[in-house]
Amino acid sequence: MMLLSNSLPQLWLxxxxxxxxxxxxGHLGIRFLxxxxRWIVTGVVAxxxxxxxxxxxxxxxQAESHSGIAPAIVVAAVAMLQGKGGAMVGALxxxxxxxxxxxxxxxxxxxxGRRPAATKTTDVKQPEASNHERQEPVIG
Structure with a gap:
């Protein structure tokens, strides 16, 4: 019931x-890379x-202050809007x-996610086609 009674957990969720x-x-949007x-850009944004x-x-x-934890980008943006350089430097x-x-x-x-490179084997002997069968082209 804490999730419904307190707004901070809802906000974080x-x-x-x-x-x-x-x-x-964003990751799907930069599929051209x-x-x-692509993974490095996604990681930086994350x-x-x-x-x-x-x-x-x-x-x-003024006797009290509210403190907590927030995303650094939000703290930096609020500090910049309020003109507080010290808080902005720490967040940046x-x-x-x-x-x-x-x-x-x-x-x-x-x-x-990389796949191991396939090892090329030159010792593999290709089966020889008989005279009456058509030989298919082999790639690689």
Whole structure:
């Protein structure tokens, strides 16, 4: 029942689902790229979208502040709009870390998806066709 009574878990669930939609459609949208750059770009975007950072916002009563965890891209955007350079620098550094981790993850996915190169065997003897059978062309 916590999911219905508290809006933060719902917000994170919606953010996760929408970011997955963005990643999948983005990955499919750049199908013209070879696999390695496609996976690296998808990983970089995933790192930008999913890198979390902490934040602190003053409330109406200046004695308190609201703090929590949010995506670094959101914290950087809010800090830029509010003109807070210190918060923006911290969020941007985490964005760079997220981009690097995402690129490494994309490279890892590409590397795992590669198929081993087929070894060429020259010792394989092709069956000889009899005189009355038509010999089919062999590629490779």
């Amino acid at each position: 919606i953010y996760a689902l929408l970011s997955l939609v963005v990643l999948v459609t 070879p696999r390695l750059p 790192g930008i979208i999913w890198m979390p950072t902490s934040y602190a916002l003053p409330t109406l009563e 550094l985490l964005l760079v870390v997220g981009m690097v981790l995402g690129a490494l993850l994309g490279f890892g996915v590409w590397h795992l």
